[in-house]
Amino acid sequence: MNMQPDAAAAADRSLVIRNLTKEYRAGQPVLKGISVTIEGRGVTAIIGPSGTGKSTLIRCINRLVDPTAGEILFQGSDLAKLSGVELRQARRRIGMVFQEYNLVERLSVIENLLCGRLGYVPWWRTLTRRFPDEDVAHAFELLDAVGLGDFATRRADALSGGQRQRVGIARAIMQNPDVILADEPTSSLDPKTSVEIMEILDRLAGERGIPVVVNIHNVDLAKRFASRIIGMARGTIAFDGPPDALTEAHLIDIYGGEGWLE
Amino acid sequence: MSSPNSLPAGPAGKEVRRWTRFTPAERVGRSLVYLAAVIAIIWSVKTIEVIPEFLYDAPAQTLDLFARMWPFDWAFWPKVVDGLIETLHTATLGTILSIILAVPIALLAARNITRSVALNSIAHVLLVSSRSVNSLIWALLFVAIFGPGALAGTLAIAFRSIGFVGKLLAEAIEEAQKGPIEALTAAGAPPFAILTKGYWPQVEPSFWSVALFRWDINVRESAVLGLVGAGGIGVALDAAINNLYWDQAGLVLATIFAVIVATEIVTSSIRSRIIQ
Known part of the structure; x- marks a missing residue:
């Protein structure tokens, strides 16, 4: 839980993925030997058509999906091989933001944020809602930072989509993570709210030097916020580079067809 | 409940498309189920052996029972x-x-x-x-x-x-x-x-x-x-x-x-x- 200086942490916060393969059915790989290194800074956007394995890739990193083969090196251990307590401790260092927000609807906003601390606080204290004072203080600070300071005691199901996703981002930051994974964080939101959500994610992670890996459908949003774009197609990486290097030819290769580009 | 709905005949040369809720086999099956239900009801009524004498004076017996219940014994x-x-x-x-x-x-x-x-x-x-x-x-x-x-x-x-x-x-x-x-x-x-x-x-x-x-x-x-x-x-x-x-x-x-x-x-x- 010790906070390292950003510069020193950068090295610690990188992800090295080697030959990652995932088959939901034997012989039909969704991910075909992905190898990529994600440096411990900035926003990396993964774009690509639906069903190409973007979500599977991100979920393999924190093991919501178990990879079939390959390595995911993070802070000196191979995430692909962890289990039990070791896996839970590694997951504490990896925040996640979901497309459908995945808040606990019937809990208050503040308690949803504190859910980000469940990996650190002993369960008998969470049972009686006796979270450490510094966690509660941090939660209130983050609520202010995402503009929901007045909503602490509202129930999550009373919020709008954009507000819920802000809570989702704040919950991920509550973990004090060394990397944030975001799986289509804006796909359920309108265009204006999508930009606001990406701004908040970018700002909060940037201030703390936390690298963000984000799956995103919207190529313009990806170009606007990411310092690096990874284009996935057919279970492999079809493009990897800065936003400026992403050409129409690349997009045609990634998504197929070209009528949609007009 | 399952009459065939036929569309008016279309332009010449165009096949008239018909729709029915059930296939003939399904209709036969459903009739059999109804028949079985009726047989089951008749059979069960025979099995419970209604005794006519008791059935005839049931209303009188019921009234008598209620009469004996009232007034309640508050002791x-x-x-x-x-x-x-x-x-x-x-x-x-x-x-x-x-x-x-x-x-x-x-x-x-x-x-x-x-x-x-x-x-x-x-x-x-x-x-x-x-x-x-x-x-x-x-x-x-x-x-x-x-x-x-x-x-x-x-x-x-x-x-x-x-x-x-x-x-x-x-x-x-x-x-x-x-x-x-x-x-x-x-x-x-x-x-x-x-x-x-x-x-x-x-x-x-x-x-x-x-x-x-x-x-x-x-x-x-x-x-x-x-x-x-x-x-x-x-x-x-x-x-x-x-x-x-x-x-x-x-x-x-x-x-x-x-x-x-x-x-x-x-x-x-x-x-x-x-x-x-």
């Missing part, structure tokens, strides 16, 4: 109240005990919590056995073991309710949304915290609803347990009927009716308040 009231209190205690303690026993079984039965088909099956067998035995049979069993009284009644209520509470609770747990569970898992929450912070908030409304509903049912069931010696207001009813004191029996029946109406009002008002 019997103290015993009725004692029995009533015992009945309510039996129902309440039995419900609490059944919940304590049903929660672990429900967790074992829920396939999204316990990922072992063998354990799921064992839990389901336990739930089904609890439900398949009527509470009067459970009561006979416990009266034989613990002797007559409210203890046997409480245990009978509890064991009969495990299946009901456990089954509905397991279903509620299985219906919980996966998203929040995934989020807590991704945050590194230990299994117990996932249960209390991920599942419990989602299951809570069903839990209270099931608990209240079962308590409501248990008040009714524990009212008759006295007939087999398992305590409560049923003991008073049994004594009154055995002695042919219909004015006492009438008082007990009216009291039971009033209590059931009262519990219905109480549970539905609590339900609408706490379940959101």
Whole structure:
């Protein structure tokens, strides 16, 4: 839980993925030997058509999906091989933001944020809602930072989509993570709210030097916020580079067809 | 109900498309089912052996019974109240005990919590056995073991309710949304915290609803347990009927009716308040 200086942490916060393969059915790989290194800074956007394995890739990193083969090196251990307590401790260092927000609807906003601390606080204290004072203080600070300071005691199901996703981002930051994974964080939101959500994610992670890996459908949003774009197609990486290097030819290769580009 | 709907004939050369709800084979099958139902009804009426003499004077007998119940024998009231209190205690303690026993079984039965088909099956067998035995049979069993009284009644209520509470609770747990569970898992929450912070908030409304509903049912069931010696207001009813004191029996029946109406009002008002 010790906070390292950003510069020193950068090295610690990188992800090295080697030959990652995932088959939901034997012989039909969704991910075909992905190898990529994600440096411990900035926003990396993964774009690509639906069903190409973007979500599977991100979920393999924190093991919501178990990879079939390959390595995911993070802070000196191979995430692909962890289990039990070791896996839970590694997951504490990896925040996640979901497309459908995945808040606990019937809990208050503040308690949803504190859910980000469940990996650190002993369960008998969470049972009686006796979270450490510094966690509660941090939660209130983050609520202010995402503009929901007045909503602490509202129930999550009373919020709008954009507000819920802000809570989702704040919950991920509550973990004090060394990397944030975001799986289509804006796909359920309108265009204006999508930009606001990406701004908040970018700002909060940037201030703390936390690298963000984000799956995103919207190529313009990806170009606007990411310092690096990874284009996935057919279970492999079809493009990897800065936003400026992403050409129409690349997009045609990634998504197929070209009528949609007009 | 299954007439073929034919569209008006289209332009020349175009095939007329027809639609019927059932295929001919399905229609024959449905007719057979209707026939079987009629045969079953006739057969059952023959089996119950209606005795005409008793049937003819049934209205007179009923009126006579009610006449003998009224006016109530209010001297019997103290015993009725004692029995009533015992009945309510039996129902309440039995419900609490059944919940304590049903929660672990429900967790074992829920396939999204316990990922072992063998354990799921064992839990389901336990739930089904609890439900398949009527509470009067459970009561006979416990009266034989613990002797007559409210203890046997409480245990009978509890064991009969495990299946009901456990089954509905397991279903509620299985219906919980996966998203929040995934989020807590991704945050590194230990299994117990996932249960209390991920599942419990989602299951809570069903839990209270099931608990209240079962308590409501248990008040009714524990009212008759006295007939087999398992305590409560049923003991008073049994004594009154055995002695042919219909004015006492009438008082007990009216009291039971009033209590059931009262519990219905109480549970539905609590339900609408706490379940959101």
